[in-house]
Amino acid sequence: xxxxxxxxxxxxxxxxxxxxxxxxxxxxxxxxxxxxxxxxxxxxxxxxxxxxxxxxxxxxxxxxxxxxxxxxxxxxxxxxxxxxxxxxxxxxxxxxxxxxxxxxxxxxxxxxxxxxxxxxxxxxxxxxxxxxxxxxxxxxxxxxxxxxxxxxxxxxxxxxxxxxxxxxxxxxxxxxxxxxxxxxxxxxxxxxxxxxxxxxxxxxxxxxxxxxxxxxxxxxxxxxxxxxxxxxxxxxxxxxxxxxxxxxxxxxxxxxxxxxxxxxxxxxxxxxxxxxxxxxxxxxxxxxxxxxxxxxxxxxxxxxxxxxxxxxxxxxxxxxxxxxxxxxxxxxxxxxxxxxxxxxxxxxxxxxxxxxxxxxxxxxxxxxxxxxxxxxxxxxxxx
Numbered sequence: 001x002x003x004x005x006x007x008x009x010x011x012x013x014x015x016x017x018x019x020x021x022x023x024x025x026x027x028x029x030x031x032x033x034x035x036x037x038x039x040x041x042x043x044x045x046x047x048x049x050x051x052x053x054x055x056x057x058x059x060x061x062x063x064x065x066x067x068x069x070x071x072x073x074x075x076x077x078x079x080x081x082x083x084x085x086x087x088x089x090x091x092x093x094x095x096x097x098x099x100x101x102x103x104x105x106x107x108x109x110x111x112x113x114x115x116x117x118x119x120x121x122x123x124x125x126x127x128x129x130x131x132x133x134x135x136x137x138x139x140x141x142x143x144x145x146x147x148x149x150x151x152x153x154x155x156x157x158x159x160x161x162x163x164x165x166x167x168x169x170x171x172x173x174x175x176x177x178x179x180x181x182x183x184x185x186x187x188x189x190x191x192x193x194x195x196x197x198x199x200x201x202x203x204x205x206x207x208x209x210x211x212x213x214x215x216x217x218x219x220x221x222x223x224x225x226x227x228x229x230x231x232x233x234x235x236x237x238x239x240x241x242x243x244x245x246x247x248x249x250x251x252x253x254x255x256x257x258x259x260x261x262x263x264x265x266x267x268x269x270x271x272x273x274x275x276x277x278x279x280x281x282x283x284x285x286x287x288x289x290x291x292x293x294x295x296x297x298x299x300x301x302x303x304x305x306x307x308x309x310x311x312x313x314x315x316x317x318x319x320x321x322x323x324x325x326x327x328x329x330x331x332x333x334x335x336x337x338x339x340x341x342x343x344x345x346x347x348x349x350x351x352x353x354x355x356x357x358x359x360x361x362x363x364x365x366x367x368x369x370x371x372x373x374x375x376x377x378x379x380x381x382x383x
Contacts (some may be wrong), residue, residue, distance in 0.1 A: 003371050005352045006383060007228035012042040013371070017362025023067040026280035028287045029258060030245065032071040032112065033276070034078035035062055036323050037085060041335035051080075051089035051339040054208060058093070059100045061332050062111075066104045068277040070269060072097065073148060073224075075116040076142075077189060078267040080320055082153065084340025087119035087355065091139055098143035112146030112181060115139070123154040130168050134175045147180040148224065148265075153192040162198030162208035169212055179221035181265070184209060186227040188316040202232065210239055217241040223247050224265045228316075233257060251312045252317070257299040259283065259294070267319060268308040271326045272363055275300050307357035310350070318345040322354050326363070329355065329370040336377065348381050 005011045025031075038061065043052020062072050073325055074097045075081060075090050085093070094113045094228035101107040115136035123129045129152060137304040140147045144236045149172060159165055169182075187194040197205040197212075213220050222245030225233055237246040247265040269276045279300040300382040311322035321342055328336040336343050346354075353372050355364075364370040 001367060001371060003330070003355075003374060004011070004195070004378075004383075005374075007349050007352055007355060008356060008379070011356060013364070013367050014359050014362070016364075016367055019278050019362070020281070021282055022069050022277040026277075026284055028284045029280060030071070030247070031258075031269065031276070031280060032073040032247065032262040032265040033065045034073040034076050034265060034267040035065060035270055036320060036327065037079045037089075037335040037339065038324075038327070038333045039339045041337045045084075045337060045339045045341060047084075047341045049340075051085050053089055053093070053339070054333065055092075055096060057333045059096060061117075061327065062097055062100060064269075064332065065273055066101070066110060068273050069280070070273060070277060071109070072101070072111045072326075073265050074111055074113045074145070076108050076148065076150065076183075077185065077317075078270060078320060078323060079114075080339055080342065081114060081116065081150065082118055082190065082192075083317065084338070084342060089339075090118075094140055094145060095143045097147040099341055101145070107144040108146050108178070110149050113140045113143070113152040114148045114183070116150035116224055117152040117154045121154065124158060126155075126158070126164055126168055128159070129155050130171050133168065133172050136181075137172065139177050141177050141279040146178070146221075147176055149180050150183050151185045151193050151196050153190070156193050156196055159198060162211070165208065166282050170216065173216045173219040176219055179219050181222050181224055182209075182213070182220060183224045183249075184226065185249075188228060188314070189226055190317060202227070202229075206232070206236060210236070213244060214241055217244055220244050222247050222263065226250065228312075230257060233262065234260065237262060242295075251308050252305070254308070255279075255298065255305065259297065267323060268304070268311065271311065271358075272304045272307070272361065273321050275304050275361065275363060282366055303357075304363070307354065307361050307363070310353055310357055315348075316341070316343075321346040322351070325351055325354060326358055329358070329373055330363075330365045331369055334371075341357070348383075351377070 038057035226249030357362035
């Protein structure tokens with residue numbers, strides 16, 4: 001089968017990949033796929049409009065992730081927090097996702113949701129930011145999900161130094177009913193978070209971050225770090241208190257980081273879920289003594305890295321477009337549409353390369369469907 005792709009000419013598709021059936025979660029690592037939301041193609045999702053969500057398709061995708069043994073990280077940046085998913089839709093997403101998880105087990109285990117301050121964009125004091133955080137934490141907890149404390153644009157804007165972060169987060173540990181995941185999102189994902197934890201110097205920010213964690217270790221399940229810096233993550237992982245997990249958010253270097261000991265909370269796992277699940281089963285086998293399994297782990301994930309690096313290329317925050325594009329190609333949703341009109345955030349040449357790299361990684365579930373949809377997209381664009 002061939003398709004004419006801009007920039008690649010007549011492209012021959014690879015032999016189809018059949019992924020093994022995965023019927024249980026991995027035991028060697030705790031792994032979350034940060035999940036996208038499916039826009040209602042008939043809704044008004046023009047830039048600046050409230051999000052119109054296709055709830056059935058959105059929940060069906062979460063069932064797909066759970067069926068592969070992955071946990072779901074919801075209402076986070078992959079779901080377009082701060083980039084089109086307003087608080088009303090976010091609150092409904094949290095409630096619906098946690099309710100859906102009950103069919104598979106304990107929602108607090110299967111789904112963790114982002115709690116931030118985005119519903120109060122004008123919050124101008126530390127007390128106001130603390131109150132906004134507390135409201136969202138309580139929303140997540142009342143739904144039965146785990147809590148991920150997201151980085152706050154409002155706090156980044158007004159904090160005068162590390163002490164302000166410690167003051168706010170210290171109070172949040174008193175609101176949380178169980179240990180939370182702390183999220184350090186780098187400015188490549190959101191420029192408004194530059195200088196988080198009190199300094200633009202990463203070493204100084206890390207010192208502040210670790211001081212907060214060590215002082216509150218009993219209430220920190222783990223930290224999710226999205227800085228795209230492998231060596232920094234390895235050093236941070238080693239410096240964490242015993243029992244506090246490092247969930248890699250490095251969509252460039254995840255195979256080696258997971259192999260060396262990080263857990264994972266990754267947006268790319270939304271797009272490569274079948275491969276991720278298969279690789280994690282291989283890692284389980286390797287850690288149980290199967291000498292060949294680690295080679296299988298490497299072979300499965302190696303071709304996903306060029307795909308991930310393409311999807312997350314600068315400007316990195318537009319990676320959601322590639323994630324949704326692949327969900328559409330693979331039949332998880334009926335339209336290539338996004339809230340806030342974000343499907344237009346990547347070029348046709350970019351999407352063509354995403355198509356090619358997904359094929360080479362064995363991640364076009366139904367090649368005929370993917371080709372048909374890619375041809376339709378090209379036709380709309382005059383090709």
